[in-house]
Amino acid sequence: MFDKKTHTVLHYLESQCPSGNYKVLDKQDVLDAIPSKFGVDLATLDEIIDNLAQREYLVSKYQDDEQMCIALTPKVYSALLKNAEGNEKPKFDRKIYFIVGAIAFVGALLGVICGKLLGF
Numbered sequence: 001m002f003d004k005k006t007h008t009v010l011h012y013l014e015s016q017c018p019s020g021n022y023k024v025l026d027k028q029d030v031l032d033a034i035p036s037k038f039g040v041d042l043a044t045l046d047e048i049i050d051n052l053a054q055r056e057y058l059v060s061k062y063q064d065d066e067q068m069c070i071a072l073t074p075k076v077y078s079a080l081l082k083n084a085e086g087n088e089k090p091k092f093d094r095k096i097y098f099i100v101g102a103i104a105f106v107g108a109l110l111g112v113i114c115g116k117l118l119g120f
Contacts, residue, residue, distance in 0.1 A: 002079070005038045009048050010080060013058065013072060022061060022071040052076075 002010065012033045017023045027045055034040045040048075042065075049068065053060045057076040061069040 005034075005040055005044065006048050006052070007080075008034050008038060009040070009045065010052070010057070010076060013070065014076065014080065017070060017072050020071050020073065022059075022069055024067055024069045026067055028066070 009030065012030060013025075016025060027042060031040060031042065031045060046063075049058070049060065049063065049070070052058045056073060057079065058073060059071045061071075063069070
């Protein structure tokens with residue numbers, strides 16, 4: 001749903017703007033909180049914020065070169081929750097399905113054999 005840069009920015013904004021309240025943030029503080037491996041600079045941060053505002057994940061009251069006043073919408077919390085759930089490993093894999101299928105087959109075979117021996 002989000003690329004890694006946007007996801008990292010959203011997690012930081014979520015920690016800074018609890019319960020959808022407006023908050024004034026320094027852009028440099030946001031940049032300092034993002035690991036340097038993502039290569040986010042001021043122009044990239046502005047693009048990410050504008051993109052999130054267009055997609056209605058946040059509301060921006062004002063934004064200048066150094067600061068921004070934003071609030072997160074409920075849409076962002078559901079998106080982050082879905083993204084977190086999507087990263088989980090499934091509980092069952094093919095090996096377990098094969099074992100369950102083999103046990104069911106052997107149980108059915110034993111049931112047929114017992115039925116023939118008892119005369120059903």
